[in-house]
Amino acid sequence: MRQAAAGQYRRRGGRFGGVERIVGAIRARWPQTQIVLRADSGFARDNLMAWCEAHGVDYVLGLARNARLTRAIGASMQQAQEQHRETGRSARVFQELTYRTRKTWSATRRVVAKAEVLPARPIRVSW
Numbered sequence: 001m002r003q004a005a006a007g008q009y010r011r012r013g014g015r016f017g018g019v020e021r022i023v024g025a026i027r028a029r030w031p032q033t034q035i036v037l038r039a040d041s042g043f044a045r046d047n048l049m050a051w052c053e054a055h056g057v058d059y060v061l062g063l064a065r066n067a068r069l070t071r072a073i074g075a076s077m078q079q080a081q082e083q084h085r086e087t088g089r090s091a092r093v094f095q096e097l098t099y100r101t102r103k104t105w106s107a108t109r110r111v112v113a114k115a116e117v118l119p120a121r122p123i124r125v126s127w
Contacts, residue, residue: 084117
């Protein structure tokens with residue numbers, strides 16, 4: 001189910017009433033169902049993550065690339081490059097780490113990073 005775009009979310013001051021409404025409706029009908037929220041980096045805001053954590057909602061959110069995260073997975077990026085050099089094929093290496101922003105997150109959270117090298121393309125990193 002698609003909800004508001006990230007830009008609308010930010011313009012609304014980070015409110016996420018649609019998520020609360022949808023989660024409430026699902027829980028009313030299927031109280032034991034595991035709920036997983038998936039959204040891009042525009043929604044990776046502390047208030048949404050904290051709400052999900054407080055209400056038992058799992059989440060998978062994209063994170064914007066930044067220098068700290070890129071440094072943290074440097075070894076995985078090298079490993080992906082080596083695999084690509086050896087095979088000539090796409091190479092992906094996943095790494096789990098804990099991360100907290102310097103200013104905007106209230107808690108340290110689990111991050112799974114993907115270092116990826118594709119044929120005839122530079123290294124891609126996604127979170």
